[in-house]
Amino acid sequence: MTMSRQRSTRIARTLCASLTLLAPLAVSAAAPDPVAGRIALVIGNGAYAAAPLVNPAADARAIAERLREAGFRVTLKTDAPRRELQDAIRGFGDALARDNQAVGVFYYAGHGVQLNWRNFMLPVDARIRRPADIAAQGVDVGLLLDSLGRARNPLNLVILDACRDNPFGRDFRTDDRGLSQLDAPPGTLLAYATAPGNTADDGEGAHGLYTENLLKEMKVPGAPVEDVFKRVRLAVRRASEGAQIPWESTSLEGDFAFVGGSGRDPSREQKEFEADLATWNMLREATTPEPLEDFIRQRPSGKFAELAQYRLDLVLRKRGEKPVHAAPPPPLGPEMCVPIAADGKASPYSGQTASFRPGERYTYRTVDLLAQTETARSTDTVLRIVGDEVLYNDGSKVSDLFGNNVRAPDGKRWTPYQFFINDYALGKRWPTQFIITQPDGTTVGVRFEVRVAGRERITLPAGTFDSYRIEARGFDLASGAQLERTAWVAPERLRGVLAMESLSRKGGTVVSGERVELTDYAAGVPPVIPAAKPSAPAEEKQDGRRWPFSY
Structure with a gap:
């Protein structure tokens, strides 16, 4: 061996x-209070004249049965024409509005297409021969989302297994594959069978690959719904060798499980x-x-x-996997960024995240939010990357590949953690916890709940960026102090954080606050330095400069 x-x-x-x-x-996890009701609309369209599908009707029946087992009141439609599909969606919204504390689930299997950033489900009587026919004969997903918005119920799941290739047969082809990326409305988890801008196979078994795994994971007792879809994503990715990777956008605030409670036991x-x-x-x-x-x-x-x-x-x-990637979301407006290429030209938005590179230089300033005065400036240059660590300056400052602290020049150390991550999406939530070891050997434990709260344009001394806004709420496990963090990142432009605001509260009173923001950035010229393991802590040089981000 x-x-x-x-x-x-x-x-x-x-x-x-x-x-x-x-x-x-x-x-033994504690279960939450039972929901007032559970209402579902399940649709499976496969009997298309131009491009029939084998699995949607069977998929829809199986999902409907699984939801009934979970206590949902289910309306099932198979091979629905346009008027029937529209009426069913309106009726679903009306039912949720009447029982506005209910959990709603909408599931659709069938053909779906995008046009000008809008997504359309195709009824079986659609005859698409030109782009104008899509809006005229399809059913806009916006109709569903508007109905859910008017219902004002606390939690909805929208599941679209609707990304089959070429739904128009020989009559017409569109340049846009799959569905367009959408931001989930408040209180909603929006799930696609594959990443936006990609297509999924209908499958050759009893069910499509996505629905087959969804049916399996829905049965797990107590599994939080977001865990259900994460497990489905992993299973589908591995089974398809990366050719199909499900995608979700979420704005859920509460917990939900199909079977049993999903409450957290602290x-x-x-x-x-x-x-x-x-x-x-x-x-x-x-x-x-x-x-x-x-x-x-x-x-x-x-x-x-x-x-x-x-x-x-x-x-x-x-091992050779070539995974599909999600198409980028709709732009916030005319794209703006700072140059990141060595020649000073701005890079086009690709939807793919950037990595730290040797020679990059980040300059930050720190402002005390209570005194409204600048307290420090620091410049960090990426020296080299060794394994999963990024070394700065003389090597005494270290972060991981996403910018999370590993070691500071004064000897402070962090256990591995995931405040900054690789893959951001609006509404995404994740926890993090870590231990900070001070130079004198004392330790501090910190815990955060983190989420991507918005996509917005931010202007800094270093430039203007289209960014994700990250919000984190947590506490110091020893003192009980409440910790609030707001950070802005543009991972498709540069990996380093753009800005971060930090507040600490005790007894509801803000006792400290600071803002760290990027004032200058340069890609630099990668230095020719042989890769080596970071030096042992006892041999590190202390440059005395302030570590700009401290939790």
């Missing part, structure tokens, strides 16, 4: 032991964190996908799940 396989076996055994230790705790969080931290410290250099997949399936919304997902991406890429 090779050293790599021996290490993978040890990781798998330790992971199994760690997760088994915590399994009884998961069963008493088990610390034990879970300690076990997951120990496991992740072994998995972070894993070279095989299996232990990473097991870890993600067990903790799809865990405090290291985003880091594990990125590691899995790297492992699968080395």
Whole structure:
């Protein structure tokens, strides 16, 4: 057995032991109060004249049955023409409005297309021969979202298995594949069978690949709905070898499970964190996908799940996977950015995230929000990248590949954590927890709940950026101080954070606050420096400069 396989076996055994230790705790999670009602509309369209589909009707019947088992009042429609589809959607919205504390689920399997950033479901009587026919004969997903908005119920799931290739047969072809990316309305999780701008196969089995896995995960007792879709995404990706990767946009505020309660038991969080931290410290250099997949399936919304997902991406890429990528969202307006290329030209938006590069230079200023005075300026230049660490200046400052702190020049250290992540999407939520070890050896534990709260344009001294706004709420586990963080990132432009505002409260009173913002950025010329492992802590040079981001 090779050293790599021996290490993978040890990781798998330790992971199994760690997760088994915590399994009884998961069963004891407290259930939330029961919802007032559950209402669902399920549609499966397959009997198209030009491009018939095999699975949608069977998929819809199976989903309807699973929802009935979960206590939903279900309306099922198969092979619906346009008028019937529109009436069913309006009736669904009216039912939710009458019982406006209900949970709503809308499921559609069939052909769907995009046109000018709008998504359309196609009824079976549609005859599309030109672009104008799409809006005239299709059913705009906006009709559904408007109905949900008027209902004002607290939680809705919209599931669109509607990304089949070439729904028009020989009559007409469109240049836009799949569905367009949409931002989920308030209180809604919007799920696509594959990433925006891509298509999914109808499948050759009893059900389509996406619905087959969704049916399986919906049965898991107590599984939070966001975990359900994360597990589905992983299973579909692996089964399709990256050719189909489901996608979600969420703005959910509450918890929901198809079967049983999905409430969180705070008493088990610390034990879970300690076990997951120990496991992740072994998995972070894993070279095989299996232990990473097991870890993600067990903790799809865990405090290291985003880091594990990125590691899995790297492992699968080395094994030849060529995953599909989501098409970018609609622009906020005329695109604006600072130049990031060495020649000073702005890069076009690609929808793909950038990475730290040797020679990049970030200059920040820090402002005390209470005194409204500038307190510090710092410049950090990326020296080199070693494994999953980024070294700055003389190597005494270290972050991970996403900008999370690892080590500061004064000797302060952080355990691995996921405040900044690889893959941002509007509405996405994730937890993080870490331990800070001070130079004198004392430790501080910090926990945050993080979410992407918006997409907005931000103007800084360094330029104007189309960015994601990240909001985090947490607390110091020792003192109980409430911590608030708001950060802005433009990961498709540059990996470093654009700005961050930090507030600390005690007893409801703000006791400290600061804003760190980017004043200058340069791509620089990558230095020719041989890669080497970071020096041991005792040998690090202390440059005395302030570490701009401290939690």
